[in-house]
Amino acid sequence: APAMAERLGLGRAALPEEISAWDVAVLPDGQGLRPGSGDVATGEEVFAANCAMCHGEFAEGLDAWPVLAGGDGTLRDMRPVKTIGSYWPHLSTVYDYIHRSMPFGAAQTLSVDETYAITAFLLYSNGLVEEDFVLSDKNFTEIQLPNADGFYPDDRAESEYPLFSAAACMTDCLPEQKITKRAVELNVTPTDPDGKPAGTLPDLHAAAAVAPAS
Amino acid sequence: MNNDEPETGTSRRGFLRQTALAGAGLVAGTSAARAEGADPLITEVQPWATEFGDPVDAVPYGMPIRFEQHVVRRNVEWLTESPVSSINFTPIHALEGTITPQGCAFERHHSGAIELSKADYRLMINGLVERPLVFTFEDLLRFPRTSVTAFCECAANGGMEWGGAQLEGCQFTQGMIHNMEYVGVPLRVLLEEAGVKPEGKWLYAEGADASSNGRSMPMEKALDDVMLAFYANGEALRKEHGYPARLVVPGWEGNMWVKWVRRLGVYDRAVESREETSKYTDLMPDGRARKWTWVMDAKSVITSPSPQAPIRHGKGPLVITGLAWSGNGKITKVDVSMDGGRNWVEARITGEAKAKALTRFHLDIDWDGSELMLQSRATDETGYVQPTKDALRAIRGRNNVYHNNGIQTWWVRADGEVENVEIA
Numbered sequence: 001a002p003a004m005a006e007r008l009g010l011g012r013a014a015l016p017e018e019i020s021a022w023d024v025a026v027l028p029d030g031q032g033l034r035p036g037s038g039d040v041a042t043g044e045e046v047f048a049a050n051c052a053m054c055h056g057e058f059a060e061g062l063d064a065w066p067v068l069a070g071g072d073g074t075l076r077d078m079r080p081v082k083t084i085g086s087y088w089p090h091l092s093t094v095y096d097y098i099h100r101s102m103p104f105g106a107a108q109t110l111s112v113d114e115t116y117a118i119t120a121f122l123l124y125s126n127g128l129v130e131e132d133f134v135l136s137d138k139n140f141t142e143i144q145l146p147n148a149d150g151f152y153p154d155d156r157a158e159s160e161y162p163l164f165s166a167a168a169c170m171t172d173c174l175p176e177q178k179i180t181k182r183a184v185e186l187n188v189t190p191t192d193p194d195g196k197p198a199g200t201l202p203d204l205h206a207a208a209a210v211a212p213a214s
Numbered sequence: 215m216n217n218d219e220p221e222t223g224t225s226r227r228g229f230l231r232q233t234a235l236a237g238a239g240l241v242a243g244t245s246a247a248r249a250e251g252a253d254p255l256i257t258e259v260q261p262w263a264t265e266f267g268d269p270v271d272a273v274p275y276g277m278p279i280r281f282e283q284h285v286v287r288r289n290v291e292w293l294t295e296s297p298v299s300s301i302n303f304t305p306i307h308a309l310e311g312t313i314t315p316q317g318c319a320f321e322r323h324h325s326g327a328i329e330l331s332k333a334d335y336r337l338m339i340n341g342l343v344e345r346p347l348v349f350t351f352e353d354l355l356r357f358p359r360t361s362v363t364a365f366c367e368c369a370a371n372g373g374m375e376w377g378g379a380q381l382e383g384c385q386f387t388q389g390m391i392h393n394m395e396y397v398g399v400p401l402r403v404l405l406e407e408a409g410v411k412p413e414g415k416w417l418y419a420e421g422a423d424a425s426s427n428g429r430s431m432p433m434e435k436a437l438d439d440v441m442l443a444f445y446a447n448g449e450a451l452r453k454e455h456g457y458p459a460r461l462v463v464p465g466w467e468g469n470m471w472v473k474w475v476r477r478l479g480v481y482d483r484a485v486e487s488r489e490e491t492s493k494y495t496d497l498m499p500d501g502r503a504r505k506w507t508w509v510m511d512a513k514s515v516i517t518s519p520s521p522q523a524p525i526r527h528g529k530g531p532l533v534i535t536g537l538a539w540s541g542n543g544k545i546t547k548v549d550v551s552m553d554g555g556r557n558w559v560e561a562r563i564t565g566e567a568k569a570k571a572l573t574r575f576h577l578d579i580d581w582d583g584s585e586l587m588l589q590s591r592a593t594d595e596t597g598y599v600q601p602t603k604d605a606l607r608a609i610r611g612r613n614n615v616y617h618n619n620g621i622q623t624w625w626v627r628a629d630g631e632v633e634n635v636e637i638a
Contacts, residue, residue, distance in 0.1 A: 177554035
């Protein structure tokens with residue numbers, strides 16, 4: 001614990017109902033879960049009403065909106081599909097994030113039971129439970145997501161820093177270099193009216209005469 | 215004396231055509247330009263030399279002069295699916311020194327820039343503390359203050375360039391960054407007021423916005439140098455930068471600089487929230503991913519010449535200017551190569567190299583008009599030398615998404631135009 005310096009006596013005690021209103025975080029071991037439950041069928045209804053317009057009826061994602069299910073086994077592919085089922089480590093994050101921050105544009109409108117139900121439906125959409133599954137605060141931590149062991153803490157101090165901390169070469173370091181990629185060939189940068197990259201510095205030979213009025 | 219507006223304009227345009235020709239003469243090898251005739255901008259009295267300018271009360275809070283209107287934030291629409299969970303870019307190609315003007319400092323929101331007044335602001339500290347507390351903004355202004363100048367770099371800065379050269383201009387490839395002088399209160403002081411319990415190993419900070427942007431950090435960092443900032447570059451934070459209070463987390467990825475902070479929760483383990491599992495985790499070639507890659511490693515970029523800052527003045531003296539920074543401490547050295555990394559020259563650091571802050575470097579050369587492959591390479595006080603993109607990809611593959619600090623190459627063509635390229 002930090003050394004107890006003199007307290008200034010600023011602030012006031014947080015009331016239990018205030019803490020309950022704002023601390024809705026759920027940790028991987030289930031800390032923060034509140035009593036409640038929801039089944040897949042209910043979750044499907046709530047999802048259809050609140051979520052499917054962006055994420056699709058089956059959580060497969062519409063247009064460019066995030067895909068919530070699928071992509072299993074793609075993490076070593078050229079273009080991995082990272083979803084709750086293929087990538088996310090903890091079910092707690094699903095509950096917590098949806099409850100706090102979804103639907104996009106109308107967050108914090110889902111009840112505890114509705115959030116359990118949507119979470120159950122997303123487990124079902126990802127092929128992880130049967131259609132009669134009921135999720136509750138009691139069985140929540142029994143659910144293990146497929147990629148639970150897929151992460152490790154930052155190891156750059158071992159895997160990169162020693163390699164990149166050698167004295168740098170200053171002369172005759174490499175053979176002659178050739179261009180292998182040019183951004184202009186993709187041509188996906190916003191442009192100014194003259195076709196130059198947007199925000200290109202004005203040409204001072206012409207700028208004074210053509211400086212646009214604001 | 216001829217102050218007649220249209221006539222002055224005409225003669226000025228005529229003169230400008232002449233200067234363009236004089237410029238061509240420079241390219242041909244004249245180093246000391248010689249006037250081909252008297253310059254009417256000197257020989258004729260100009261309106262600004264005889265009439266009044268604006269009165270002092272014309273603009274209570276000013277904006278840049280209209281000739282600088284290219285120096286603005288820009289976005290790239292196709293990068294994200296919604297403009298309220300999106301990014302824009304600082305015009306670093308046009309800036310000098312190290313302090314980013316707040317009005318063009320980049321933004322990254324997950325549910326838009328919210329409007330939160332000081333009167334409505336509340337900060338809660340709860341969890342594994344002796345006394346869970348609520349502070350008003352008025353309370354926060356009564357704590358002892360500290361200051362720090364630090365860069366805030368988005369973890370995704372340069373992320374679109376992992377797979378190749380994609381966007382044209384350092385505003386787009388390195389511009390998810392800003393650097394400000396902050397004043398606020400150390401988290402340590404606020405946490406002491408609540409009294410962190412010995413089992414409180416992690417701090418979880420979340421914002422007042424709908425996305426919340428909750429992130430976990432080890433208590434050691436929170437007690438070391440993390441600040442709850444109220445002022446940036448002398449004034450209150452801008453709305454889009456977290457008004458009235460944000461976290462400043464020196465050296466660490468921008469996502470953890472939680473804006474509109476409303477709660478600091480103390481826990482015995484990391485929350486492993488959405489922004490530290492689904493996002494801000496870095497996929498590696500074996501299909502596993504790094505998590506908690508908090509620090510931003512040493513990095514640099516030449517801001518001019520660059521694709522948005524071509525060379526139009528011909529041969530001769532050329533200023534190479536750029537930025538270097540490291541989340542692991544101070545920049546000690548920046549090298550510049552003009553031949554794609556075969557040979558390097560040490561640039562000079564202009565101003566102070568502060569820890570975990572943007573640092574300006576310059577190298578003045580005599581350009582002979584030939585093609586260049588410009589690169590810069592930063593070294594920080596730990597001895598870490600900024601790697602090439604290839605060196606990073608050899609370890610991480612191409613799907614890391616975040617933390618691209620690879621060396622940038624600009625191909626300066628003989629006509630002075632500059633391109634974003636990769637070389638091998």
